[in-house]
Amino acid sequence: MKGISFEAWRGSHYVTLAEVLARLGDSARELRWRVECDEQWDLTAELERRSEGEGMDTATLLALVSPGVQFVDAEATGFAEGGPVVALTESDSTLWEVRAADERVLAGLRRHYPDASAL
Numbered sequence: 001m002k003g004i005s006f007e008a009w010r011g012s013h014y015v016t017l018a019e020v021l022a023r024l025g026d027s028a029r030e031l032r033w034r035v036e037c038d039e040q041w042d043l044t045a046e047l048e049r050r051s052e053g054e055g056m057d058t059a060t061l062l063a064l065v066s067p068g069v070q071f072v073d074a075e076a077t078g079f080a081e082g083g084p085v086v087a088l089t090e091s092d093s094t095l096w097e098v099r100a101a102d103e104r105v106l107a108g109l110r111r112h113y114p115d116a117s118a119l
Contacts, residue, residue, distance in 0.1 A: 001087065003099035003119035004106050008090065015113075017076060018066040020088055020096060021058065023112050027105050031078035031085065033061045038073035055079060 008015050021028055034051035037044035047064060050056040056064075061076065071090045078086040086105060089097040097119060100106050110116050 001084070001099040001101050002103060002106060003087075003097055004109060004113075004116040005095055005097045005119055006109075006113040006116040008094050008096050014068070014070055014093075015096060016065065016068050016070060017074070017088065017090065018062055018069070020098070020109075021062055021065075021076075023109055024086065024105060025108065027102065027108075028058050028078060028086070031058055031080055032056065033058065033076055033078050035061070035074060035076045037071060039071065043069065044071075044074070 006015075032055040034055040035044075035047040036051070037047060043064065047061075050060065050064070058078075070093055072093050073091060075087060075089045077084050077088075085101045087097075087099045089099075091097060098106065098109055099119070106116075
């Protein structure tokens with residue numbers, strides 16, 4: 001998978017996981033998600049519990065992380081037909097790294113985050 005990275009902070013606005021998921025558009029609709037979090041609290045425990053087995057659908061993940069949950073270090077991996085197709089990594093609440101099997105996913109994110117750089 002190829003990837004990009006971009007700053008999580010846009011002035012005073014923080015780009016959340018929910019926002020990045022929404023920017024994926026239709027490409028994320030049918031994915032199953034597994035989430036791993038370095039920090040542990042009620043929500044991260046719930047995300048990891050729902051990540052077991054086949055994972056959770058996109059709507060469930062969005063419902064859990066909306067509207068503005070911020071993680072310190074976490075990774076959400078979207079799967080289709082058994083294999084990973086996109087990985088969203090939030091690093092230290094300052095940087096997003098997005099890897100995707102489909103270059104069009106990255107191109108769409110570059111339109112929203114023109115400062116994105118290749119990994």
